Amino acid sequence: MLELSLPVLLMLFLAAALAGWVDAVVGGGGLLLVPALLLGLPQHAPAYALGTNKATAIAGTSFAAVTYARRHPVDVRLALRFGVLACVSSAVGASFATAVSKEVLQPLIMVLLLAVALFVVLRPSFGTQDSGRVASRRRGALALLVAGAGVGFYDGLLGPGTGTFLIIAFVGLLHMTMLSASATAKVVNVGTNLGALVAFSFHGTVLWQLAAAMAVFNIAGSWVGAHMALRRGSGFVRVVLLVVVAALVSRLAYDQWWG
Known part of the structure; x- marks a missing residue:
C-alpha cells in the first residue's frame, strides 16, 4: 500500500475534485491533476503521475458523459465513432510518450492554444447558438482525423487540454454549440483516457489504490461540473474554456522556460 501523509492525500483529493469539475x-x-500528482509523488517517475491521472480521470469523465447523455441530446453513434478511433490513437500516443521531445511540442501547443483563445474572443457568438448548419462529409472526415486521431494521439502523448481541443474541433468543424460539443467531447474523452490507461497499465505505471480513492472525488467534481454546464448553457462553457486555455498556456510556458 502506498504510504502518503494526510496533507498530501488531502491535496490530491482536492485536486481530483477540481479536475473533475x-x-x-x-x-x-489534467492541468490540475498531473502537477498535483508530480508534487505529491516525488519518489516516483513522472510516468506514474501520468498513468494514475488517467486511471482517476476516466472515472469522472465516464460519469460526466452519462450525465450529459441523460440531460442533453448527444449523437451517440458519432461520439462512439470518434471515441473508438481516439482510444486507439491515445494508446499509440502513450506508447510514444517517452520517445518524443516535449521541449519541441510544448511551444507549438502554446501557439495553437493562443490562436484558439484569440479566435473565441474575437467571435463572441462562436458556439453559443445553434447555427442549424449540417457539416459536409469532407468536414466530417476532417473532424474525425483531427478530433479522433490527432487529439487522441495528443492525449496519450501529453494530455492537458484534450477536452478543450475536442470542443473547438466539434464547434469549428461540425457546427455544434459549445454545450453539445462539450457533451460529445466527454464520450470521446472516455476513449482517449481508456487507450492511454491501457498503455500505461501495460508498462506498470498506474498506482491503482491511490487512483481508486481519488476517483471518488473526481466523480463528485464531475457531477457538480456537468450539472452547472447543463444549467447555465453554452455561454458558461465558453467563459470556462477561455479561463482554462489561459491557465494551460501559463502552465506550459512555465514548464518550458522556468520549470
Missing part, C-alpha cells in the same frame, strides 16, 4: 465543463482537468 473542469473536465466536466470544458476539459483540461
Whole structure:
C-alpha cells in the first residue's frame, strides 16, 4: 500500500475534485491533476503521475458523459465513432510518450492554444447558438482525423487540454454549440483516457489504490461540473474554456522556460 501523509492525500483529493469539475465543463482537468500528482509523488517517475491521472480521470469523465447523455441530446453513434478511433490513437500516443521531445511540442501547443483563445474572443457568438448548419462529409472526415486521431494521439502523448481541443474541433468543424460539443467531447474523452490507461497499465505505471480513492472525488467534481454546464448553457462553457486555455498556456510556458 502506498504510504502518503494526510496533507498530501488531502491535496490530491482536492485536486481530483477540481479536475473533475473542469473536465466536466470544458476539459483540461489534467492541468490540475498531473502537477498535483508530480508534487505529491516525488519518489516516483513522472510516468506514474501520468498513468494514475488517467486511471482517476476516466472515472469522472465516464460519469460526466452519462450525465450529459441523460440531460442533453448527444449523437451517440458519432461520439462512439470518434471515441473508438481516439482510444486507439491515445494508446499509440502513450506508447510514444517517452520517445518524443516535449521541449519541441510544448511551444507549438502554446501557439495553437493562443490562436484558439484569440479566435473565441474575437467571435463572441462562436458556439453559443445553434447555427442549424449540417457539416459536409469532407468536414466530417476532417473532424474525425483531427478530433479522433490527432487529439487522441495528443492525449496519450501529453494530455492537458484534450477536452478543450475536442470542443473547438466539434464547434469549428461540425457546427455544434459549445454545450453539445462539450457533451460529445466527454464520450470521446472516455476513449482517449481508456487507450492511454491501457498503455500505461501495460508498462506498470498506474498506482491503482491511490487512483481508486481519488476517483471518488473526481466523480463528485464531475457531477457538480456537468450539472452547472447543463444549467447555465453554452455561454458558461465558453467563459470556462477561455479561463482554462489561459491557465494551460501559463502552465506550459512555465514548464518550458522556468520549470
